[in-house]
Amino acid sequence: MSLDKATVAKIAHLARIKVPDEELESLAGELSQILTFVEQLNEVDTKDVPPMTSVAAQKLRRRKDEVTDGGYAAQVLSNGPETAEGFYVVPKVVE
Amino acid sequence: MTALTHLTMAEALDGLAKKEFTAVELTEAHVRAVEAVRPFNIFITETPDAALSMAKASDERRVKGEAGPMDGLPIAVKDLFCTKGVPTTAGSHILDGFKPEYESTVTSQLWRDGAVMLGKVNLDEFAMGSATITAHQGETVSPWSPGAPGAWEKKIVAGGSSGGSAAVIAARAALGATGTDTGGSIRQPAGYTGTVGIKPTYGRCSRWGIVAYASSLDQAGPMTRTVEDAAIMLRSMCGFDPKDSTSVDMPVPDFRAALTGDIRCLRVGIPKEYRVEGLSPEIAALWDQGIAWLKEAGAEPVEVSLPHTKYALAAYYIIAPAEASSNLARYDGVRYGLRVEGGNLKEMYENTRGAGFGKEVQRRILIGTYVLSAGYYDAYYNKARQVRTRIKWDFDEAFKSCDVILTPTAPSTPFAIGEKMDDPVQMYLNDVFTVPINLAGLPAMSVPAGLGADGLPLGLQLIGRPFDEETLLRVGHVVEKAANFTALPPFMA
Numbered sequence: 001m002s003l004d005k006a007t008v009a010k011i012a013h014l015a016r017i018k019v020p021d022e023e024l025e026s027l028a029g030e031l032s033q034i035l036t037f038v039e040q041l042n043e044v045d046t047k048d049v050p051p052m053t054s055v056a057a058q059k060l061r062r063r064k065d066e067v068t069d070g071g072y073a074a075q076v077l078s079n080g081p082e083t084a085e086g087f088y089v090v091p092k093v094v095e
Numbered sequence: 096m097t098a099l100t101h102l103t104m105a106e107a108l109d110g111l112a113k114k115e116f117t118a119v120e121l122t123e124a125h126v127r128a129v130e131a132v133r134p135f136n137i138f139i140t141e142t143p144d145a146a147l148s149m150a151k152a153s154d155e156r157r158v159k160g161e162a163g164p165m166d167g168l169p170i171a172v173k174d175l176f177c178t179k180g181v182p183t184t185a186g187s188h189i190l191d192g193f194k195p196e197y198e199s200t201v202t203s204q205l206w207r208d209g210a211v212m213l214g215k216v217n218l219d220e221f222a223m224g225s226a227t228i229t230a231h232q233g234e235t236v237s238p239w240s241p242g243a244p245g246a247w248e249k250k251i252v253a254g255g256s257s258g259g260s261a262a263v264i265a266a267r268a269a270l271g272a273t274g275t276d277t278g279g280s281i282r283q284p285a286g287y288t289g290t291v292g293i294k295p296t297y298g299r300c301s302r303w304g305i306v307a308y309a310s311s312l313d314q315a316g317p318m319t320r321t322v323e324d325a326a327i328m329l330r331s332m333c334g335f336d337p338k339d340s341t342s343v344d345m346p347v348p349d350f351r352a353a354l355t356g357d358i359r360c361l362r363v364g365i366p367k368e369y370r371v372e373g374l375s376p377e378i379a380a381l382w383d384q385g386i387a388w389l390k391e392a393g394a395e396p397v398e399v400s401l402p403h404t405k406y407a408l409a410a411y412y413i414i415a416p417a418e419a420s421s422n423l424a425r426y427d428g429v430r431y432g433l434r435v436e437g438g439n440l441k442e443m444y445e446n447t448r449g450a451g452f453g454k455e456v457q458r459r460i461l462i463g464t465y466v467l468s469a470g471y472y473d474a475y476y477n478k479a480r481q482v483r484t485r486i487k488w489d490f491d492e493a494f495k496s497c498d499v500i501l502t503p504t505a506p507s508t509p510f511a512i513g514e515k516m517d518d519p520v521q522m523y524l525n526d527v528f529t530v531p532i533n534l535a536g537l538p539a540m541s542v543p544a545g546l547g548a549d550g551l552p553l554g555l556q557l558i559g560r561p562f563d564e565e566t567l568l569r570v571g572h573v574v575e576k577a578a579n580f581t582a583l584p585p586f587m588a
Contacts (some may be wrong), residue, residue, distance in 0.1 A: 008461070015420060015464040016427070016441070017457055018449030027461070034462055037520045038409040038475070044482050051480030052487065055311065055536025056298045056561075060340055075196040079431035088429050091440045 001035035003028045099124035100267040100588060104168050104324040107270060111157065111167045118157070118167030122150035122211050125169040128268035128588030129213055134244035135236045135586075137262045139174045140182050141214040149211040156209065165331050166209025171269040173260050174215035175222055176202050176315075177304040181212075185306040186220040186230030189451025190432040199304025200336045201273060201315045208331040213269050216259030220453045221423065222280055222308045225525040226512070227258025229455045234512055235259050237288060238266035238584040239551055250512040251551065254284030254505075260318045261288040267587040271319040271328050275305060277312045278411055279505075279529025282541035285318055286504030286554025289543040289580060291325045291571070292318045296562045297536035298343035301336030309418035310341075312411075312533040322542065322572045326350035329564065345562060353565035354572040359393035361570065364497030368404040369528060371506065378503045378553060381545050385501055385555045388577035389570065399493040399500065403486045407531035408523055410486065413466050413479035414534070419456075420463025426451060487535045494560050499570050502528050504554035508547035528556060538564045542571045543580040552582065 003011075005024040008031060012019040019027060073086050082089040099121050102110065110116055126143045146169060153167040177183050177195035184190045198206075206212070219229045228234040234250075235258045242248040253262040257274030261284035264272055274281035276294035285292030293316045300315040307313060317328035330351070335344040365386060370379065386396050428434035428447030435446035452460065466475035493500065505525055532539045538561070541554040555574055559567035 003465075011461050011465050011468070013445075014468065015460050016424075016444040016448055017452065017460065018445040019457070027458070030458060031461060031465070033520055034412060034458070035465075037523075038413055038479075041406055041409050041413075041478050041482050044403065044406055044478075044485060046478060046481035046485065049481040049484050051477050052483040053480075054341070055487065055534075056341060056343060058298075058341075058343065061337075063337075072196075078196060079193055081428060081432070081434035090429055091437070091443050093440050 001039060002032045003035065100128045102270065103321050104165070104270050104319060104327050105321070107168055118150040118153040118211065119147065121167060122146050122169050125213055125269060131588040132263065132266045132268045135238060135262060135266065136233050137216055137235055137259045137266070137268065138214045139184055139186070139217055139232050142181060142212055145181070146211050146213050149206070153209050153211060163207065163209035165205065165327065167211060168209070168270050169211040169213050170205065171213050171216045171260060171263045171272040172202055173218055173257050173273050173275060175218055175275055175306045176273055177306070178202055178212070178215065181215065183215065183306070184232065185222070186218045186232060187451065187453065187456070188231040188433060189426045189448070193431045197304060200301035200338060201305065201332050204334060205273070205331050210331070216263050216272060218259055219256035220456050221306065221419070222256040222275055222277055223419070223455050223459055224255045225279070225283060225522055226252040227255040227284070228252065228512055229453055231453060235262050236512070237262055237509060238586040239288060239509070241585055244586055251509050252287065252512055254287035254509060256280040257292070257318060258284045261285055261290055261292070264290050264318060264320055265584050271317060271324055273315060273332070274318045275313055275315050276533065277308050277415060278533050279526040281316045281318060282529050282539060282554070282556055283505050283525060285541040287509040287552060289552035289582060289584070290318055290320055291322055291540065291542055292316065293325050293329055293540040293564070293567070294532065294538065295329065295333060295564055296538040298341050299333045299538070299562070299564070301334070301339040301342045303336055303338040307422040309415040310422060311418060312415060322568060322575045323351060323354060325540070326354060326568050348565055350564060350568055353569045355569060356573060356576070358389065358570055358573050361394040361499065361566070362497040363389050363394045363396050363570070364399035364493050364500040365396055366399050366401045366404065366493065366500060366502060368401050369502045371527060373506060374503070375507050377547050378506065381553050381555065382501070382503050385544060385574060388574060389501065392573050392577070397497050399497055401489040401493055401531065403482065403489050404531055406482050407486055407534055408527055410479040410482040410534060411530045412462070412523060413475050414483065416459040416463035417467050417476050418463070420460045420467065423456070423460055483534045486531055490535045490537060498560070499566050500558040502556045502558065504528060504541040504556040508549055508551040508553060532558055537561060538567050540567055540571050542574045542578070544574060544578040545580065546582050
């Protein structure tokens with residue numbers, strides 16, 4: 001599998017990572033190498049094999065639907081690059 | 096008396112109990128050692144003040160007869176574990192300035208049991224790597240590198256991603272260290288530095304408060320200089336945690352009690368598919384030697400087959416990046432760490448993540464994004480998960496005819512920084528023997544077993560049944576005794 005520059009640019013946009021134009025070419029090469037490497041999986045017969053969802057043979061635990069934690073907004077916000085009045089501040093998103 | 100920094104954990108506990116030295120003296124010796132290893136770039140954050148106050152509290156507990164199972168033992172923490180009030184970077188620029196408001200479950204259990212924190216140690220960025228060379232804070236140099244510190248003839252890698260943890264114990268600057276293992280990140284650096292590392296069964300150690308890489312594969316574990324020490328530290332790290340939905344509610348045994356030395360009649364599986372092309376002859380010979388040691392101790396080697404071994408790396412390099420692309424979506428410049436402004440919200444995200452993530456992390460996020468995108472999900476991601484099931488079935492089948500499996504830890508001795516760097520796939524091949532174990536969720540450990548012709552350490556890997564860390568440790572202890580690995584790195588603090 002070989003990826004072109006346009007595809008890499010599209011994936012980078014989906015992943016919200018800014019990749020400078022001049023790096024797209026080499027990145028396309030590296031990603032193509034990896035995708036070529038993983039193509040060998042097509043040799044494996046996986047007919048009727050269930051895709052693994054969990055290595056541990058256990059059901060997800062349930063608990064009562066009740067508040068067990070919380071009430072410390074200041075700590076939650078303490079690492080925010082920009083906060084105000086109990087909120088995170090982000091660039092304007094509504095015109 | 097042996098220098099305090101050269102003691103094993105078991106010896107140190109003994110000395111503390113007999114009042115031969117105090118936890119403060121033991122910690123002071125290690126704080127000096129931490130300073131001495133600075134040229135190797137092992138620590139991202141040193142916490143000498145916290146260490147000394149923890150040591151003082153430990154001595155007070157001991158006087159009152161309240162000493163815990165690891166009381167007074169100075170250890171280092173991989174900088175992937177959140178530590179309250181202490182910077183936690185995951186080796187990434189994107190977590191600049193991040194000081195967690197909470198403590199990871201595993202580290203909180205270590206402090207509960209009396210361990211002393213020396214600081215946070217280096218790793219590959221977000222634990223993605225096999226050499227500890229990709230962190231924003233720079234590469235870690237192995238104490239096994241020949242030459243004087245700073246003027247090495249050649250800089251040898253400590254392995255990765257828990258390379259700082261491996262280097263710090265090999266350099267005698269900590270008695271133990273926490274590691275995490277997603278595809279071999281505890282076992283490979285342990286093998287490369289002549290130390291012991293255990294990746295427990297998936298679900299044994301809580302993942303809560305550990306920066307996530309690939310959640311279905313990540314598992315924390317101890318790194319130490321002896322098998323007995325690994326047993327001591329593992330016991331403190333394990334245990335049920337309701338805050339991790341995959342934590343398993345099972346009693347934690349006294350792992351030290353498993354080290355009986357008796358492995359008579361135990362069946363040791365030797366997987367024929369691990370004799371891969373490119374396996375160095377000295378490693379093949381060491382593996383044969385390991386088989387002979389176990390046979391002499393009364394175990395019975397049996398050939399087993401793990402036919403899908405060769406597909407494990409390919410499955411891993413789909414599943415791990417897929418999970419990583421989702422886990423690392425949270426680093427967006429809003430809630431913690433780095434923010435690089437842009438004209439609008441989307442640009443701010445893209446600028447922040449473009450500047451904050453290193454090259455290898457970006458590569459893996461992009462691969463993950465691609466294999467999960469519409470049209471490719473079935474061809475890549477689901478296919479990989481099906482192959483993962485077959486790999487697990489291989490192990491289920493093999494464990495019908497054996498109790499533990501013996502393999503080499505890595506296909507070669509540690510390489511020099513700068514080698515193997517051009518082709519990402521070449522770098523991934525380091526993990527060929529360790530990755531299948533994470534895919535199957537099994538416990539495994541690396542035990543130092545010898546030196547290569549280049550004078551660098553080689554490890555043997557043991558793989559156990561789910562939740563049978565006790566057999567793993569028992570056999571590991573026998574290998575350790577037989578190998579009698581006494582070689583020391585050229586530099587020790």
